Amino acid sequence: MKLKILVTAGDGIGPEVTNEAIAVLRDVAALGGHTFDFDFKRIGGIAIVQDGTPLPADTLAAALDSDAVFLGAVGGNEFNSLSPDKRPEAGLLGLRAALGGFANLRPAFAFKELAVNSPLRPEIIDGADILFVRELLGGLYFGQPREWDRAKGEAWNTMRYTRDEVARVARIAFQLAGKRRNKLTSVDKANVLEVSQLWRATVIEVAAEFPGVTLEHQYVDAMAMHLMNRPRDFDVVLTENLFGDILSDESGVITGSLGMLPSATIGGKVNLYEPIHGSAPDIAGKGLANPMGAILTGALILRYSAGLEAEAAAIEAAARKVLEQGFRTADLARGNTKDFKVLSTTEMGTKVRETVKTMLVNA
Ligand code: IPM
Numbered sequence: 004m005k006l007k008i009l010v011t012a013g014d015g016i017g018p019e020v021t022n023e024a025i026a027v028l029r030d031v032a033a034l035g036g037h038t039f040d041f042d043f044k045r046i047g048g049i050a051i052v053q054d055g056t057p058l059p060a061d062t063l064a065a066a067l068d069s070d071a072v073f074l075g076a077v078g079g080n081e082f083n084s085l086s087p088d089k090r091p092e093a094g095l096l097g098l099r100a101a102l103g104g105f106a107n108l109r110p111a112f113a114f115k116e117l118a119v120n121s122p123l124r125p126e127i128i129d130g131a132d133i134l135f136v137r138e139l140l141g142g143l144y145f146g147q148p149r150e151w152d153r154a155k156g157e158a159w160n161t162m163r164y165t166r167d168e169v170a171r172v173a174r175i176a177f178q179l180a181g182k183r184r185n186k187l188t189s190v191d192k193a194n195v196l197e198v199s200q201l202w203r204a205t206v207i208e209v210a211a212e213f214p215g216v217t218l219e220h221q222y223v224d225a226m227a228m229h230l231m232n233r234p235r236d237f238d239v240v241l242t243e244n245l246f247g248d249i250l251s252d253e254s255g256v257i258t259g260s261l262g263m264l265p266s267a268t269i270g271g272k273v274n275l276y277e278p279i280h281g282s283a284p285d286i287a288g289k290g291l292a293n294p295m296g297a298i299l300t301g302a303l304i305l306r307y308s309a310g311l312e313a314e315a316a317a318i319e320a321a322a323r324k325v326l327e328q329g330f331r332t333a334d335l336a337r338g339n340t341k342d343f344k345v346l347s348t349t350e351m352g353t354k355v356r357e358t359v360k361t362m363l364v365n366a
């Protein structure tokens with residue numbers, strides 16, 4: 004297996020966590036006789052500072068020429084006063100649009116070992132395993148027109164979808180549900196928004212192609228509550244861009260830390276992989292960041308871009324094992340150094356790597 008991976012580590016903790024994930028992927032490649040070629044380019048705040056733009060042309064060209072793009076994080080407080088089109092986030096949004104992936108897969112699952120980290124009671128989250136399919140290229144994020152008319156003191160964005168945009172992401176969600184527990188929850192605001200009525204009607208049409216999957220609809224406000232009250236009732240959750248952004252962060256509560264969660268964006272020319280946590284500038288460069296989200300994102304590269312399911316599963320199993328053994332990064336330990344062995348970013352990376360290696364060698 005040969006894979007050309009472009010790493011855009013970006014800002015804040017992006018570089019340190021992607022480093023750990025890359026080390027895991029290199030070991031997996033060496034053990035299995037695979038060739039993973041890594042190339043590195045700038046994106047986000049670091050690119051604004053060094054290249055004058057959040058998405059330099061050579062980053063974009065390299066991304067389009069790769070088999071997979073692995074992004075760390077973008078953003079930093081020093082850019083907060085810039086307009087949306089100049090900010091680090093614009094680099095990420097431009098990259099998403101150029102790569103064309105419209106289905107952003109965001110798993111949210113409970114780790115038994117991290118149950119104490121969640122403000123939800125253990126009996127509520129135990130066994131929860133949700134896969135969000137967030138539409139990534141439409142809705143308010145990309146809809147035109149958009150503008151802040153300062154003279155008028157008025158601003159507008161547009162939540163806009165075509166039937167085809169909804170149908171293609173719905174198809175992916177139904178297919179994934181078919182490989183899981185055969186349940187799909189589509190989230191909208193069809194009691195108020197026309198765009199949601201189109202969304203719901205289209206999802207119902209697509210459902211006819213997937214008779215084995217049970218479809219239900221939820222309004223986004225109610226869904227925000229159901230996710231906290233009864234997260235186990237959901238399997239695949241399909242939703243538009245902004246709703247998915249919000250609900251996926253909310254669901255970090257189920258896991259107990261956003262630092263654990265990976266994502267994969269599929270359906271376009273080149274798949275894009277990014278952990279869900281942000282750039283966390285307050286802890287960047289201190290060896291405190293949790294590399295698990297990035298490492299588990301590496302597992303998704305193996306699953307969705309390399310077809311190496313056993314290796315992907317080994318990384319996921321290793322992450323669990325390391326938690327079982329009582330190893331925690333500071334964010335996960337939450338000051339409890341008595342019961343846990345608290346590790347730095349690189350120590351945690353090494354621990355997962357050693358565990359993956361043992362699993363693969365003994366497999
Ligand atoms: C995410 C992030 C991004 C988004 C930002 C950084 C543009 O919040 O991936 O969830 O809003 O999509």
Ligand code: MN
Binds near residue numbers: 248249252
């Ligand atoms: Mn977000």
